[in-house]
Amino acid sequence: MTALDTPPAAGAASPSRGGSRLRNVLKARETGILLALLAFLAVTTAINPRFVFSTDGFRDLFLTPSILVVLAVGQAMVIITRNVDLSVGSILGLTAYLAGRLFLDTGLPILVVVLVAVLAGAVLGLVNGLLVAFARVPALVITLGTLYVYRGIYLQWAGSDRINASDIPDGLLSFGTSSLLGIPQLAIVSFVVLALAAYWMRTSRGGRELYAIGSDPAAATLYGLKDKQRILTAFAASGALAGLAGILYVSRYGTISSGVGLGIELEAVGAAVIGGVAIFGGSGTVVGAAIGAYLLTSIDRGLPILGIPDFWQRAVVGLLILGAIVLDKVLAERQHTKLLAERHRS
Amino acid sequence: MPTTPGSTVPALRLAEVTKSFGSVVALRSGSLAVDAGSIHALVGENGAGKSTMVKIIAGLYRRDGGTVEFQGQEVDFRSTAEAKAAGIAVIYQEPTLFPDLSVTENLFMGRQPTNRWGRIDRRAMRAEAEAIFTRLGVDIDPDRPADGLSIADQQIIEIAKALSLDARVLVMDEPTAALSGNEVDRLMTVARTLRDAGCAVVFISHRFDEVFDLCDTITVMRDGAYVSTDAVADVTVDEIVRRLVGREVSDLYPKQHAEIGEVLLEVTGLTQPGLFTDIDLTVRAGEIVGLAGLVGAGRSEVAQAVFGVDPYAAGEVRVAGERVPPRDPVTAMDLGLALVPEDRRRHGLVLDAPIGRNITLATRGRLSRGGLLTSRRENATAKEWAARLEVKAAAMDTLAGTLSGGNQQKVVLAKWLSTAPKVLIIDEPTRGIDVGTKSEVHRLLSSLAADGMGILMISSELPEVLGMADRVVVLCEGRKTAELSRAEATPESVMTAATSTATGAGSGPGSTEMEHAS
Numbered sequence A: 001m002t003a004l005d006t007p008p009a010a011g012a013a014s015p016s017r018g019g020s021r022l023r024n025v026l027k028a029r030e031t032g033i034l035l036a037l038l039a040f041l042a043v044t045t046a047i048n049p050r051f052v053f054s055t056d057g058f059r060d061l062f063l064t065p066s067i068l069v070v071l072a073v074g075q076a077m078v079i080i081t082r083n084v085d086l087s088v089g090s091i092l093g094l095t096a097y098l099a100g101r102l103f104l105d106t107g108l109p110i111l112v113v114v115l116v117a118v119l120a121g122a123v124l125g126l127v128n129g130l131l132v133a134f135a136r137v138p139a140l141v142i143t144l145g146t147l148y149v150y151r152g153i154y155l156q157w158a159g160s161d162r163i164n165a166s167d168i169p170d171g172l173l174s175f176g177t178s179s180l181l182g183i184p185q186l187a188i189v190s191f192v193v194l195a196l197a198a199y200w201m202r203t204s205r206g207g208r209e210l211y212a213i214g215s216d217p218a219a220a221t222l223y224g225l226k227d228k229q230r231i232l233t234a235f236a237a238s239g240a241l242a243g244l245a246g247i248l249y250v251s252r253y254g255t256i257s258s259g260v261g262l263g264i265e266l267e268a269v270g271a272a273v274i275g276g277v278a279i280f281g282g283s284g285t286v287v288g289a290a291i292g293a294y295l296l297t298s299i300d301r302g303l304p305i306l307g308i309p310d311f312w313q314r315a316v317v318g319l320l321i322l323g324a325i326v327l328d329k330v331l332a333e334r335q336h337t338k339l340l341a342e343r344h345r346s
Numbered sequence B: 001m002p003t004t005p006g007s008t009v010p011a012l013r014l015a016e017v018t019k020s021f022g023s024v025v026a027l028r029s030g031s032l033a034v035d036a037g038s039i040h041a042l043v044g045e046n047g048a049g050k051s052t053m054v055k056i057i058a059g060l061y062r063r064d065g066g067t068v069e070f071q072g073q074e075v076d077f078r079s080t081a082e083a084k085a086a087g088i089a090v091i092y093q094e095p096t097l098f099p100d101l102s103v104t105e106n107l108f109m110g111r112q113p114t115n116r117w118g119r120i121d122r123r124a125m126r127a128e129a130e131a132i133f134t135r136l137g138v139d140i141d142p143d144r145p146a147d148g149l150s151i152a153d154q155q156i157i158e159i160a161k162a163l164s165l166d167a168r169v170l171v172m173d174e175p176t177a178a179l180s181g182n183e184v185d186r187l188m189t190v191a192r193t194l195r196d197a198g199c200a201v202v203f204i205s206h207r208f209d210e211v212f213d214l215c216d217t218i219t220v221m222r223d224g225a226y227v228s229t230d231a232v233a234d235v236t237v238d239e240i241v242r243r244l245v246g247r248e249v250s251d252l253y254p255k256q257h258a259e260i261g262e263v264l265l266e267v268t269g270l271t272q273p274g275l276f277t278d279i280d281l282t283v284r285a286g287e288i289v290g291l292a293g294l295v296g297a298g299r300s301e302v303a304q305a306v307f308g309v310d311p312y313a314a315g316e317v318r319v320a321g322e323r324v325p326p327r328d329p330v331t332a333m334d335l336g337l338a339l340v341p342e343d344r345r346r347h348g349l350v351l352d353a354p355i356g357r358n359i360t361l362a363t364r365g366r367l368s369r370g371g372l373l374t375s376r377r378e379n380a381t382a383k384e385w386a387a388r389l390e391v392k393a394a395a396m397d398t399l400a401g402t403l404s405g406g407n408q409q410k411v412v413l414a415k416w417l418s419t420a421p422k423v424l425i426i427d428e429p430t431r432g433i434d435v436g437t438k439s440e441v442h443r444l445l446s447s448l449a450a451d452g453m454g455i456l457m458i459s460s461e462l463p464e465v466l467g468m469a470d471r472v473v474v475l476c477e478g479r480k481t482a483e484l485s486r487a488e489a490t491p492e493s494v495m496t497a498a499t500s501t502a503t504g505a506g507s508g509p510g511s512t513e514m515e516h517a518s
Helices: A017-027 A029-047 A055-063 A066-080 A088-105 A110-135 A139-158 A170-177 A185-203 A205-215 A217-222 A227-253 A264-274 A286-302 A312-345 B050-057 B080-086 B103-108 B122-136 B151-165 B181-196 B208-214 B237-245 B299-307 B329-334 B344-348 B355-359 B361-367 B375-388 B405-417 B435-450 B462-468 B491-499
Strands: B012-021 B024-034 B038-043 B065-070 B088-091 B169-173 B200-204 B217-222 B225-231 B263-272 B276-284 B288-293 B314-319 B337-340 B423-427 B454-458 B471-476 B479-485
Touching: A029 A286, A029 A312, A055 A185, A066 A088, A066 A185, A066 A205, A066 A227, A066 A264, A066 A286, A088 A110, A088 A139, A088 A227, A088 A264, A110 A139, A110 A227, A170 A185, A170 A227, A185 A205, A185 A227, A185 A286, A205 A217, A205 A227, A205 B103, A217 A227, A264 A286, A264 A312, A286 A312, B012 B050, B024 B038, B024 B050, B024 B200, B024 B217, B038 B050, B038 B181, B038 B208, B050 B088, B050 B169, B050 B200, B080 B088, B088 B151, B103 B122, B103 B151, B122 B151, B151 B181, B169 B181, B181 B200, B181 B208, B200 B208, B208 B237, B217 B237, B225 B237, B263 B299, B263 B454, B276 B288, B276 B299, B276 B454, B276 B471, B276 B479, B288 B299, B288 B435, B288 B462, B288 B491, B299 B329, B299 B337, B299 B423, B299 B454, B329 B337, B337 B405, B344 B405, B355 B361, B355 B375, B355 B405, B361 B375, B361 B405, B375 B405, B405 B423, B405 B435, B435 B454, B435 B462, B454 B462, B462 B491, B471 B491, B479 B491
Parallel strands: B024 B225, B038 B200, B038 B217, B088 B169, B169 B200, B288 B454, B288 B471, B337 B423, B423 B454
Antiparallel strands: B012 B024, B012 B065, B217 B225, B263 B276, B263 B314, B471 B479
């Protein structure tokens, strides 16, 4: 699903629709990042074929990014509205621990626990949304605050407690390690989330309004859009997805200590930005963010194979983020000047 | 619905509507009654309360008092969405579009056609966009992003929005301010079509030829209050002007005689692709040069480039013979340039800082001793300037953001005058300033010129340009289309040049000799 929302159809007066569509696909920001991902995979595989062509390698290719993909999708929805959600790592940790406690202390069926965790995430996200929409304080500050608040609640609640794999139902653990037709189940979950989010962002009024609000908040008010409600939706969605990611974490690792999800919010923001979601809102897609998540995790896994020392990995990720932002800025400027110049010629 | 055909209930009626923002009264008593099938002109000076009234009609502001009736029924819109749903479309002075989204999405945002599963029907949306553009007879690609559209095209999109809404009342807030001749014709045709279809149109404009050409009824506002309503056929332009100014126009612009000296500012071949091309202009000592043109003609962009805030690709700027490097406002200031920006709240002031600190912002280096700057020294200097410009404020530690527009402008002027500039560039000197303070600002500019300063004044208000300038340079779409002496500059000659698309209209360089009419 290449959800090309408002592709930069610059010279758009094209005679053939089909031709312009193909050009749009090629020009889309997502295509570039996808090519970068494929190139990286190709190089790494050429050096060590086991990276992709072993059973473990192939499984990890899809399994490792699945949690980050879910977070990046939520993050993209928030960033598109010209906001940011830094609290998702804490929400992930808190909901993972909540799920663990429910398994440990109650006999609730797995599905109910999953629903409770997702709902709890949504509520925590809603708190973010309410603060951002009504307190008129930038989301960066608000969610930095809730990052610490949620983490604090988690630490207070869990203490030095630790939930072990033996406390988690086998059904959930085996879900985290099994595959369907060679694709890990967790990855399938992330694909479903991605597909639903991409479809909603593209075809619903709500989704389009997220873009509008991020593109020009003042214009959104003049248009009479329900901007507060939409921002609440975006944050609640991001929280709910963080809750789901918490469950995926439990399913994959089984062990829940107080450090769960520490720092992953920055990876989610990084994935979205690398995937072409403009940090100032209004453009980019959740698909791009997901590809960004794949690129980030693949690099994490691949750099040791390329013989690049561990401690350089973070620097490489940082360079990628900087590169993506600079590229975005340059492309946007060029596009803007081009459109202006066109207007003056005509 | 009491609107049977032929009924005498106005489509939209406002009576004694009031609105204040804090202590500032924006609308004292706004009244207006617009019939269906009529084009109703609303005229008044800037700051007369027209835009506030428009925003109340649009549901953006809520009124403090008075009544608003839509098709005979009292309404109180709480949001623009409610007003829209009722059938009121508003085209704002400055179009507000989503730059990242396509033209089609901009047209339908918030009310996109959906299929039976509630999904947006893109095909239907695009088809309707194309149908509307065909009906309007314009050629805009519905798939292109709104970013980079000319103001005229953005206006067309606003009108297309109103059309697709099937509005019963259409308010146009200075829609023609930025349009050229045939674009205005196109807009007026559309307005007439809407009127004939039974729509009530409110048309706000400063151009009386358009008003008298297009409208059937005219309402005048002054200082936030209703003045009069007449059939257009019953009044003359002079009569209307007298009413909206409230006094004779001749004493508005106190222009002093000044000796014209040597060239202080010399701009040659200034070019920045997409914004302005090959701009030449000179400002001499003692001279006020008006830079006229429509909104979006590139006037402010030229000023910003000259001062070094924005880059330029080619050309040269000299102050008193010395070259001003591009993109270096600090050197520009040192060489004697000063720029009073258009948007004083955003670019001219630190709103959260006291007046004293604002006034000394540009001279801090000179005022500090050993790297330290005391409030006492700051306030002493600031007080002197505030007194000279008659800034009305309780004390030097009053926050700049709490002042009225006129006093804020004086603070910005004080800041720049304290740097003792040779050339003062001033962008929209009296925008959003009440009538009394306006003439104070004009008197000040005039006396500065008389003292030998060169002044480049950008203004969208034609009377201001004609009343103050010794020479008028007109830009249109980023090109200089005319340079007129004070004697040659008439409303007609300036507007012709401002709307001619660089075909060499207006007078050529041969007519740039300075003649003094005052």
